[in-house]
Amino acid sequence: MAASSPITLSRIETVAPDQASLKAARKLLNASKWPTMEHDAEMRLLWGACQGSGASAYSVTVEISDLGAKCSCPSRKFPCKHAIALMWWMAEQPERFSEGEIPQWVQDWQGRRRRTTPADAPKPSRAGKSAQAAAMAEPERPRDPEQARRQRERVRKARETSIRRGLEELDVWIGDQLDRGFGAFGPQASEQCRLMAQRLVDAKAGGIAAQVEALPALYFQTPEARRYDILLETLGALHLLAEAYRKQDELPDDLRAEVRTRVGWVMTREELLVSSDAPHVSATWTVCSTRSESQPDRLVRYETWLAARENGDLRTALLLDFVPASAASKSAPSLEPGARFEAELAYYPSATPLRAQIVTQGSVSAAPDMPSPPEDLPAALARYDDALTCNPWISQWPLACRDVHVARDGAGEHWVVSNDEEAAVPLAGDQASVLVGVKDVELVATFDGRWLTPLAANSALGPLWCTS
Amino acid sequence: MTAAHEGIEEIRLAARRALTLGVSRDPMAVPAWLASGDERADLLSLVSALGLRNRFERPVAPEQLDTFDAGYDAARMPPSASRLILCRLFAPKKKLYEENTLAMRTLDLLAARGLHLHPFDYPALRRLMAGDESVLDEHARTWLSRERPSDDGGPSFGQIIQENWTEFPPAVREDYIRRLRSSDPDGARALCEEALANDAATVRRKVLGALAVRLGASDVPYLESFAEDRAKSVRAVASSLLARIPGTAAYAERIDQAHEQITVQSAGIIGRKKVLLPKIPKGLAASREAEWVAETFADVNPSELAQRLGLAPKKFAESLGPTYLRDTFLLNALQAGDLEMAALIGAQLDARDASLFLMNHESELAGLGEPQRHATWGCFTNAFRGRSLHDACAVVQHLYTALRVPPPDGAVDASALERSWGKWARDAVADPERVDGYVPRVLIAFSGRQDRADWRARMQILAPSLTTDAFAIADLFDAVEAHPLP
Numbered sequence: 001m002a003a004s005s006p007i008t009l010s011r012i013e014t015v016a017p018d019q020a021s022l023k024a025a026r027k028l029l030n031a032s033k034w035p036t037m038e039h040d041a042e043m044r045l046l047w048g049a050c051q052g053s054g055a056s057a058y059s060v061t062v063e064i065s066d067l068g069a070k071c072s073c074p075s076r077k078f079p080c081k082h083a084i085a086l087m088w089w090m091a092e093q094p095e096r097f098s099e100g101e102i103p104q105w106v107q108d109w110q111g112r113r114r115r116t117t118p119a120d121a122p123k124p125s126r127a128g129k130s131a132q133a134a135a136m137a138e139p140e141r142p143r144d145p146e147q148a149r150r151q152r153e154r155v156r157k158a159r160e161t162s163i164r165r166g167l168e169e170l171d172v173w174i175g176d177q178l179d180r181g182f183g184a185f186g187p188q189a190s191e192q193c194r195l196m197a198q199r200l201v202d203a204k205a206g207g208i209a210a211q212v213e214a215l216p217a218l219y220f221q222t223p224e225a226r227r228y229d230i231l232l233e234t235l236g237a238l239h240l241l242a243e244a245y246r247k248q249d250e251l252p253d254d255l256r257a258e259v260r261t262r263v264g265w266v267m268t269r270e271e272l273l274v275s276s277d278a279p280h281v282s283a284t285w286t287v288c289s290t291r292s293e294s295q296p297d298r299l300v301r302y303e304t305w306l307a308a309r310e311n312g313d314l315r316t317a318l319l320l321d322f323v324p325a326s327a328a329s330k331s332a333p334s335l336e337p338g339a340r341f342e343a344e345l346a347y348y349p350s351a352t353p354l355r356a357q358i359v360t361q362g363s364v365s366a367a368p369d370m371p372s373p374p375e376d377l378p379a380a381l382a383r384y385d386d387a388l389t390c391n392p393w394i395s396q397w398p399l400a401c402r403d404v405h406v407a408r409d410g411a412g413e414h415w416v417v418s419n420d421e422e423a424a425v426p427l428a429g430d431q432a433s434v435l436v437g438v439k440d441v442e443l444v445a446t447f448d449g450r451w452l453t454p455l456a457a458n459s460a461l462g463p464l465w466c467t468s
Numbered sequence: 469m470t471a472a473h474e475g476i477e478e479i480r481l482a483a484r485r486a487l488t489l490g491v492s493r494d495p496m497a498v499p500a501w502l503a504s505g506d507e508r509a510d511l512l513s514l515v516s517a518l519g520l521r522n523r524f525e526r527p528v529a530p531e532q533l534d535t536f537d538a539g540y541d542a543a544r545m546p547p548s549a550s551r552l553i554l555c556r557l558f559a560p561k562k563k564l565y566e567e568n569t570l571a572m573r574t575l576d577l578l579a580a581r582g583l584h585l586h587p588f589d590y591p592a593l594r595r596l597m598a599g600d601e602s603v604l605d606e607h608a609r610t611w612l613s614r615e616r617p618s619d620d621g622g623p624s625f626g627q628i629i630q631e632n633w634t635e636f637p638p639a640v641r642e643d644y645i646r647r648l649r650s651s652d653p654d655g656a657r658a659l660c661e662e663a664l665a666n667d668a669a670t671v672r673r674k675v676l677g678a679l680a681v682r683l684g685a686s687d688v689p690y691l692e693s694f695a696e697d698r699a700k701s702v703r704a705v706a707s708s709l710l711a712r713i714p715g716t717a718a719y720a721e722r723i724d725q726a727h728e729q730i731t732v733q734s735a736g737i738i739g740r741k742k743v744l745l746p747k748i749p750k751g752l753a754a755s756r757e758a759e760w761v762a763e764t765f766a767d768v769n770p771s772e773l774a775q776r777l778g779l780a781p782k783k784f785a786e787s788l789g790p791t792y793l794r795d796t797f798l799l800n801a802l803q804a805g806d807l808e809m810a811a812l813i814g815a816q817l818d819a820r821d822a823s824l825f826l827m828n829h830e831s832e833l834a835g836l837g838e839p840q841r842h843a844t845w846g847c848f849t850n851a852f853r854g855r856s857l858h859d860a861c862a863v864v865q866h867l868y869t870a871l872r873v874p875p876p877d878g879a880v881d882a883s884a885l886e887r888s889w890g891k892w893a894r895d896a897v898a899d900p901e902r903v904d905g906y907v908p909r910v911l912i913a914f915s916g917r918q919d920r921a922d923w924r925a926r927m928q929i930l931a932p933s934l935t936t937d938a939f940a941i942a943d944l945f946d947a948v949e950a951h952p953l954p
Contacts, residue, residue: 175508178515181490228488229522236519239512385524392520410532424529430591433614437538437607438587449523461542464588 005094006043006064012087015067015326017077017298025084031096037089038100046090046097047106050082060086061106066327070109076201076297078324159204163263166203167242170196170212174235182231189216207264208241213296237393253277255391257349262393267348269357277349280359281315283308286367287339288316288444288456289466292332300328304335305398305455306345306356307444309371316398316444317345317356337456337465340367351391354398369463370456372442373400377419384447396446398455404443406435417443417452429453431466475499476521483518538587538607545586546578546948553944555589557937558596564937565906569869571599573913576872577945579603582954587611602647630655634663642674649681650835657690669699676705681835683712712767714804726768727776732787742779742787758792770797771809785812795825798847799832807843814847819859822851826866833870841871845879852880857888858903861910868914880911881919882926893929900931908938917949 016022028034028050035057037048044064049057050071058073060082069083079087089096102110173196177185193215200209215234222230244251244259251259257277261267272278291303304319323331342362347353375383380401387394404417406427415432416424427435428451435441435457442458457464479499486496491511498510502517546554554574557564564570574596578585584605585593590612597604597612604612628636628644636644648656657679664672676694679687687709694706711718728747735741746761774784788794794813801810817825826833826848836844848867852860864880878884896903908930911923920942927935 171512174512174515178487178511179490179492181488181493183488184490228484232483232487232515233519233522236516240516240520243513243516381526388523392523405535407536408534409530410534411530416530416533418529418533418535422529423526424533425527431588433611434587434590437536438540439537449525450527461540461545461586461588462548467592 005091007067007087007091009088009091011067012084012091015079015087015324016084017079021077021079021081021084024081025088028081028085029088029092034085034089034096037086037097039090039097040102041099045102045106045110046086047103048086048089050085052082058082059105061109062086062090063110064090068327074204076206078298162203163205164246166200166205167208167245167263169199169203170208170242171239174239177231177235182228185219185231186227189219205264207262208238209264211238211262240392252351254349254353255351258351258391258393261348261350272346272348272357273359275346275349279347279349279353280344281308281310281317281347281356282342282344283310283315285317285341285343285345286371286456287335287337287465288370289337289454289468290333290335291468292328294325294328295322298325299323300325302333304333305444305446307371307398307400307456312374314371314373314400314444316354316400317347318354318398319358320355335364337467338367338463339364341365352387352394352397367463369458370442370444370465372458373402373444375401377401377404377417377423377425381423381425381447384449388449396448396453398444399447399452400442400444402442404441405439406432406437406441408436417445425452426450427452427454429466430468431464434464435459479514480518480521483514487515540587540607541584544582544584546583546951550944550947551586551589553940553947554585554596555592557940557944558593560592560595564909565904566865566910567595568599569865570909570913570941571596572872573868573874574944575600575603576874577948580953581948581951583948583951584608590615630659633659638671638674641671642678645675645678646681646835649679650837653682653684653837654686657687661690669702672697672699672702673705676702676709680709680712682837683709685713685715688713688716708767712803714769714772722768723772723776726765726773729764730773730777732777732779742783743789744777744784744787744793745789746793757790761790761792762796765793765796765800767803768797768800769804769806770801770813771806773797774809781809782812785809785816788813788816791821795828798825799829802836802840802844802847803832805840807840807847810844810847815850817848817851819851819854819856819863822848822863823859823866826863826870830866830870834872836871838873841873842876844871845873845875849879853884853888855888855891857885857892857907860885860888861907864910864914874916875914877916878919880915882922885911889926893926896930896934900934903934905934905937908935909941912938912942913945917946920945 013022016025033051035049035051037046039046045061046064047059047061050060051057052073058071060069060071062069062079062083067079067087069079069087071080071082073080073082075081173192177192193212197209197213200206200212211234218234219227219230241259241262244255245263248256248259254277267275285306285308287304288307289303289305291305293301293303295301299322302321302323304321306317306319308315308317319333319335321331321333341364344359344361345356346359347356373380380399384397384399387397401417401419404419406415407418407424408414409416409424409426414426415436417427418424425447427445431454435443435454438459438461440459443452444455444457445452446455447453454464454466456466483496486494496511496514498507498514502514503510504513545551556562557574558567558571585597585608587607590597590608594612594615597608601609601612628640633641633644645656645660648659660675660679664675667675679691691706691710691713694702697703697706707718710716711722713719731745731747733743733745735743746757746764748757748760752760770784771781774781777784779787788797794816798810798813798817801807801813814822833841833844845867848863852863852867854860864875867875882889892903892907896907908923908927912920912927915923924939924942927938
């Protein structure tokens with residue numbers, strides 16, 4: 001029977017995040033743990049219920065064509081051991097699956113997920129998100145709505161309590177770092193941050209956990225002379241976030257939403273679209289840049305930076321997609337730099353709205369240039385300060401300025417973006433040096449407070465669209 | 469700033485010391501305006517406040533900025549559509565098998581039309597640009613040298629030209645003379661005549677060796693002037709070069725020696741077939757035989773040797789026994805400009821032998837003069853019209869890599885490759901997974917404009933996965949060739 005299975009063990013090996021997941025999945029190849037295992041009539045989808053240690057079984061589904069998977073367990077691995085086990089069952093004993101009607105939750109998931117392959121694939125949605133986020137956001141749906149509501153409320157309260165406990169631990173941990181001194185941070189940075197991040201994940205504060213986990217990389221890639229500042233700023237921001245979370249009821253709605261998101265509460269696309277707090281903006285958007293980055297959790301983070309002229313101002317937006325590294329080459333966002341389209345965007349509620357989802361989108365054409373920024377460099381820097389005042393946790397922030405050029409600083413160390421010597425900001429990124437010697441540049445770049453990294457530019461030589 | 473914040477700089481300095489050493493060793497006083505009574509909470513609040521204060525600091529504008537106008541000429545850059553294709557073909561995450569050759573071909577086509585790469589495309593085209601820096605414009609070369617990490621920490625020399633070539637390391641000088649010889653043999657020799665006498669023997673030997681490219685009768689007086697050179701190694705290089713120039717005494721002596729080192733044996737069932745075999749010294753390891761043959765018969769004109777052996781050129785070419793003997797005489801014929809003999813020997817090579825020969829002698833072939841390089845394509849016609857289209861494409865690719873001149877019109881046309889194309893296309897249509905896009909890409913990239921259109925029409929039957937890149941190349945090359953010549 002195994003020979004006729006549409007899934008092979010080698011395919012499963014390819015998508016498994018690590019050997020431990022395979023080993024864990026093998027332990028689940030026990031029929032008593034799987035009360036249901038079904039497939040649809042066309043053998044495109046598998047789903048089943050896996051009895052874990054909790055009271056209710058995890059709901060697992062797998063799309064056979066690309067082994068995309070979804071599970072209601074809280075694992076950060078993707079695919080989780082339950083999904084791998086379901087694939088494994090199909091690979092070795094497909095006769096154990098019975099044919100059934102596709103459940104609603106499987107249909108919902110399939111409708112939302114970004115398709116990678118076949119010709120019948122619907123238009124990609126912008127609903128990509130981390131497995132962890134997906135798992136948190138979409139618990140299994142019980143049948144009784146009132147029971148479901150009560151269960152959700154119980155889960156929410158338990159999570160609030162858990163997060164607050166985790167944030168208390170974080171404060172203690174930050175205090176320990178201050179006791180030991182920043183000079184002693186380096187040698188144990190990776191291990192200490194990893195353990196703290198794990199505790200925060202256990203406390204269901206995944207957002208702030210990711211910031212702690214990223215700290216060692218940030219620390220070590222920073223020149224030694226600046227490491228003190230990086231630690232001061234990052235640990236200070238983490239404590240400020242914990243404190244803001246504890247006092248969230250005193251915050252304005254948009255800042256409260258920002259704080260909750262940064263701590264780890266995820267708003268799904270569906271929630272965003274019906275949220276009255278989410279600003280909706282319709283405009284002609286231009287894709288300035290796309291960036292991708294592999295994350296430690298084996299997801300690839302895709303950033304798509306958009307800009308549009310709006311009432312004489314330049315509005316920017318960031319679309320984020322997370323896809324498993326194993327499927328990254330096939331699942332990259334379809335929008336390329338230099339594309340232009342009409343669209344309505346819904347911004348996630350925030351003190352400084354930036355991340356957005358596309359609600360409706362028109363056809364795509366090639367943009368002749370980037371939308372022109374209205375401000376010069378000093379004004380753009382002042383605008384960044386305003387944003388930082390509203391939201392002290394912003395990191396890479398879009399900054400747009402006109403009439404600048406790229407020059408070498410006096411010491412010959414950096415390229416800097418300058419506006420007739422009134423202001424000069426160091427320029428980073430692969431594309432920085434191609435602007436050298438080009439006059440009267442209009443630039444959109446991300447700014448971290450010290451470095452500009454170009455997203456796009458206009459010049460007499462035409463537009464520059466950056467990818468990385 | 470309020471009165472309460474007046475001491476902020478002092479607080480920052482004190483905090484820096486305390487936080488670096490650790491507050492358990494160097495306790496940090498929290499200012500009164502922040503104190504709430506909870507020491508631990510106050511300390512964390514102070515760190516948050518100082519961290520946030522830090523984030524409002526901006527880089528100070530340097531007192532001096534080195535600004536300049538690069539003076540780019542937008543009219544000499546490829547049109548937007550071509551730029552897009554270029555960036556897709558040579559995308560950093562993409563790696564085509566024949567990418568280096570394709571890069572050379574593309575850069576050559578752009579250079580021939582006086583087009584420069586767009587500076588905004590440099591990062592995306594880094595690998596294309598590395599294909600051959602010598603055909604890049606000044607801006608592109610400057611960008612490449614700026615981006616290249618200087619791993620040895622040594623001095624940067626910039627671009628080598630006639631006025632500064634003596635200031636470069638010996639290996640760079642040798643390479644410069646070698647390249648200059650292929651375009652201007654007399655000019656390169658004149659540079660040596662001016663400067664070489666003052667150099668050390670090792671430098672003289674290296675740079676003199678570079679004159680092997682396009683050696684001719686006009687070099688004889690200069691080479692003979694080394695007869696009295698104080699270094700034996702330099703005298704040896706000069707005399708070996710002289711031995712390659714017909715009409716010199718050394719040349720006649722070399723033919724005599726070669727004649728003594730080769731034997732004609734009868735072969736075949738009735739002994740009518742002849743086989744030429746080198747007289748390999750007894751005791752020579754088998755692994756060194758090819759090297760010995762290459763040294764012994766280097767620069768020996770095969771037509772003259774054939775005459776001494778009493779063999780007609782065709783018979784000589786057909787009788788060359790071991791592969792290494794055949795390769796040595798093919799190279800000699802090409803270097804001597806004896807294209808008739810080269811074609812006769814080249815006709816004995818199948819596609820795989822030809823590819824091996826071309827790969828092994830890339831640098832020697834690159835040193836041929838331009839007319840010889842153009843003519844060399846004709847010596848391999850049999851090899852790339854064999855039964856395997858894939859192997860034929862490999863020959864075309866290696867020929868271009870070595871010669872850097874396009875194939876003559878019709879060399880890669882559809883009618884010439886009709887049979888092998890038919891077989892390949894049938895297989896590709898039946899099972900597109902078994903083949904890749906290499907063959908379509910090579911056929912399109914190395915055809916002339918008319919043949920390109922012809923190939924494109926024939927390739928419509930193939931799966932798009934096999935032709936996407938090939939058609940992109942066709943679009944790119946058509947657009948570039950439509951640009952007026954400079």
